[in-house]
Amino acid sequence: MFSSTRCAFLNNAGLGGCGSICEGARKRSSPMTVVCMTPSSSRSVDRNSSVVMETPLKELKKDSAVADVDGDSVSAGGPQDVYGEDRATEDQFVTPWSVSVASGYTLLRDPHFNKGLAFSEKERDAHYLRGLLPPTVIPQETQVKKMIRHIRQYQVPLQKYMAMMDLQERNERLFYTLLINHVEELLPVVYTPTVGEACQKYGSIFMRPQGLYISLKEKGKIREVLRNWPEKNIQVVVVTDGERILGLGDLGCQGMGIPVGKLSLYTALGGVRPSACLPITIDVGTNNEELLNDELYIGLKQRRATGQEYAELMHEFMTALKQTYGEKVLIQFEDFANHNAFDLLEKYRSTHLVFNDDIQGTASVVLAGLVAALKLVGGNLADHRFLFLGAGEAGTGIAELIALETSKQTNSPLEEVRKNIWLVDSKGLIVSSRKDSLQHFKKPWAHEHEPVRNLLDAVNQIKPTVLIGTSGQGRTFTKEVIEAMASNNEKPIILSLSNPTSQSECTAEEAYKWSQGRAIFASGSPFPPVEYEGKVFAPGQANNAYIFPGFGLGLIMSGTIRVHDDLLLAASEALASQVSQENYDKGLIYPPFTNIRKISAHIAAKVAAKAYELGLATRLPQPKDLVKFAESCMYTPSYRSYR
Numbered sequence: 201m202f203s204s205t206r207c208a209f210l211n212n213a214g215l216g217g218c219g220s221i222c223e224g225a226r227k228r229s230s231p232m233t234v235v236c237m238t239p240s241s242s243r244s245v246d247r248n249s250s251v252v253m254e255t256p257l258k259e260l261k262k263d264s265a266v267a268d269v270d271g272d273s274v275s276a277g278g279p280q281d282v283y284g285e286d287r288a289t290e291d292q293f294v295t296p297w298s299v300s301v302a303s304g305y306t307l308l309r310d311p312h313f314n315k316g317l318a319f320s321e322k323e324r325d326a327h328y329l330r331g332l333l334p335p336t337v338i339p340q341e342t343q344v345k346k347m348i349r350h351i352r353q354y355q356v357p358l359q360k361y362m363a364m365m366d367l368q369e370r371n372e373r374l375f376y377t378l379l380i381n382h383v384e385e386l387l388p389v390v391y392t393p394t395v396g397e398a399c400q401k402y403g404s405i406f407m408r409p410q411g412l413y414i415s416l417k418e419k420g421k422i423r424e425v426l427r428n429w430p431e432k433n434i435q436v437v438v439v440t441d442g443e444r445i446l447g448l449g450d451l452g453c454q455g456m457g458i459p460v461g462k463l464s465l466y467t468a469l470g471g472v473r474p475s476a477c478l479p480i481t482i483d484v485g486t487n488n489e490e491l492l493n494d495e496l497y498i499g500l501k502q503r504r505a506t507g508q509e510y511a512e513l514m515h516e517f518m519t520a521l522k523q524t525y526g527e528k529v530l531i532q533f534e535d536f537a538n539h540n541a542f543d544l545l546e547k548y549r550s551t552h553l554v555f556n557d558d559i560q561g562t563a564s565v566v567l568a569g570l571v572a573a574l575k576l577v578g579g580n581l582a583d584h585r586f587l588f589l590g591a592g593e594a595g596t597g598i599a600e601l602i603a604l605e606t607s608k609q610t611n612s613p614l615e616e617v618r619k620n621i622w623l624v625d626s627k628g629l630i631v632s633s634r635k636d637s638l639q640h641f642k643k644p645w646a647h648e649h650e651p652v653r654n655l656l657d658a659v660n661q662i663k664p665t666v667l668i669g670t671s672g673q674g675r676t677f678t679k680e681v682i683e684a685m686a687s688n689n690e691k692p693i694i695l696s697l698s699n700p701t702s703q704s705e706c707t708a709e710e711a712y713k714w715s716q717g718r719a720i721f722a723s724g725s726p727f728p729p730v731e732y733e734g735k736v737f738a739p740g741q742a743n744n745a746y747i748f749p750g751f752g753l754g755l756i757m758s759g760t761i762r763v764h765d766d767l768l769l770a771a772s773e774a775l776a777s778q779v780s781q782e783n784y785d786k787g788l789i790y791p792p793f794t795n796i797r798k799i800s801a802h803i804a805a806k807v808a809a810k811a812y813e814l815g816l817a818t819r820l821p822q823p824k825d826l827v828k829f830a831e832s833c834m835y836t837p838s839y840r841s842y843r
């Protein structure tokens with residue numbers, strides 16, 4: 201039933217084209233697994249790639265068992281010596297890997313290869329599946345129809361979420377086909393708002409762990425923990441420490457739902473292979489009393505480690521990632537609290553390929569929406585005045601990118617253009633008299649003005665044309681605030697970015713109703729269309745999900761080694777260019793998510809082109825048609841035929 205023969209296959213990197221992110225040639229394949237021979241467990245690795253190896257391996261020192269997969273080995277062994285065969289010496293320890301063909305019961309329970317009732321008659325014979333499945337054979341399209349009906353039968357969003365996660369655990373390709381084909385309907389299920397509730401209840405709803413947990417207990421052993429993950433060719437890591445999950449605060453270890461959800465979108469929206477994605481939660485404790493007192497809490501039951509202890513764990517983690525996966529692994533920081541987020545980005549931006557989605561991805565998506573909105577409202581960025589409620593990661597990140605773009609457009613110094621951008625935090629308007637007590641990321645926004653305590657007064661005094669909510673506080677754009685925006689502007693631009701829906705600064709209905717249908721509105725979490733005085737308004741979704749999948753794909757496919765602000769501007773421009781006249785006619789400032797893979801390919805191409813221009817791309821020569829190249833690199837989840 202299992203063959204552990206000596207196998208010689210090409211690694212994906214050897215297939216040419218887009219190298220390691222391509223799925224590989226579309227041809228018949230065997231559901232090949234690589235198994236670690238331990239008495240109590242067997243683990244599968246590197247399923248999509250094929251490896252050159254034999255079993256048992258030569259003796260090998262444990263510390264050098266896995267080489268850096270992109271060939272930038274830090275120790276001996278050479279490129280593609282993934283299992284460290286060449287580096288082995290007589291007295292070194294070895295993990296006895298063996299290659300086998302998955303079949304029978306095991307095949308049905310392997311989510312990477314399982315096709316359920318779609319296994320053909322021939323495959324059922326060849327892979328010992330007879331009797332393990334009912335006799336009917338149905339195509340993937342029928343399975344998709346069945347699954348969407350199944351999901352729709354649940355009224356409670358969390359039940360839909362659990363059904364989706366269950367499918368992901370059973371049949372990965374069906375999960376992604378379903379998500380791609382019904383993206384508008386299922387995004388709110390696997391992503392915001394439902395993922396927020398899932399994180400809050402993570403301890404009680406999950407039977408099977410997803411992603412990799414690295415806690416303070418693993419200090420000094422993080423490289424070993426990374427090796428426990430079954431896949432070796434990792435290209436994107438999304439990591440959180442759970443301290444600021446959406447606008448829901450500190451959810452500790454239960455924040456894992458966020459990296460898992462974000463990486464599902466990397467695959468579904470951006471076409472990065474699922475096996476190249478690694479969700480990680482760093483557990484340094486939680487300050488959430490409710491969780492600390494909850495017997496079902498899954499994380500460390502201690503208050504958060506801070507200062508040197510936190511920094512040392514993060515440093516070991518960042519070093520281990522680069523040593524294990526190489527220079528070009530993309531590390532996306534997600535939902536860290538701002539007191540760590542800015543520092544981590546600053547500390548690692550020159551040594552690692554890091555990207556903070558909340559600061560940078562959000563900025564890029566909002567700038568795109570604003571550029572599109574100007575087509576409806578008129579004027580250039582420099583003609584507008586911006587007011588933010590919330591001066592944290594999202595608020596100051598967006599503010600800075602608007603300033604950068606305005607400065608480029610007008611050839612004016614940054615300090616000058618920043619004066620058109622104002623922010624309110626929990627203590628009121630950020631003004632120069634508060635400068636000494638402000639966190640460093642707020643200081644550039646401390647303009648000359650008398651103190652202003654609340655948002656309504658700030659709107660009345662600053663008279664912004666654009667109001668952006670990044671406070672994580674629901675219902676803070678009150679009737680008076682929206683009415684003030686509408687009385688000062690013919691078409692006020694109002695963005696309620698906070699997630700999930702419960703934290704949105706206002707609803708779509710409130711924005712349209714209180715502005716007499718004049719607001720250009722978008723929100724972080726989706727709202728259904730609103731009918732106001734006989735007209736239907738379709739609100740857009742201003743969410744970084746438009747940017748990070750395509751942005752990441754662009755970095756990976758070009759072998760880019762560092763993120764530069766100009767890459768964010770390029771992504772933003774690419775997204776804005778995808779808004780069609782038909783979208784504008786409906787008042788939309790973002791294109792619908794239905795076309796997201798095409799949009800992601802355009803974003804990836806623009807990002808890669810800019811990376812080549814800046815000399816940051818290492819994949820040479822530069823492909824001629826980057827959009828086509830991006831499309832050719834994208835994972836498609838249709839079933840493969842097994843020989």
Ligand SMILES: NC(=O)C1=CN([C@@H]2O[C@H](COP(=O)(O)OP(=O)(O)OC[C@H]3O[C@@H](n4cnc5c(N)ncnc54)[C@H](OP(=O)(O)O)[C@@H]3O)[C@@H](O)[C@H]2O)C=CC1
Pocket residue numbers: 444445446447448537538557558559562589590591592593594595624625626627669670671672673676697698699700703723724725742743744745
């Ligand atoms: N749509 C999207 O794509 C994205 C949305 N977000 C959402 O944005 C929100 C904020 O995220 P982030 O910036 O990372 O969080 P931060 O914690 O970094 O920032 C929150 C900011 O809001 C301020 N604030 C809190 N309460 C109030 C209040 N009552 N009045 C005025 N200001 C207040 C805080 O003030 P102080 O500094 O004084 O504490 C702080 O400046 C979250 O809900 C998140 O989900 C984030 C990223 C992307």
Ligand SMILES: CC(=O)C(=O)O
Pocket residue numbers: 392445446447535557558698699724743744745
């Ligand atoms: C969308 C997102 O990244 C957030 O709300 O944090």
Ligand SMILES: [Mg+2]
Pocket residue numbers: 446534535557558
């Ligand atoms: Mg986030």
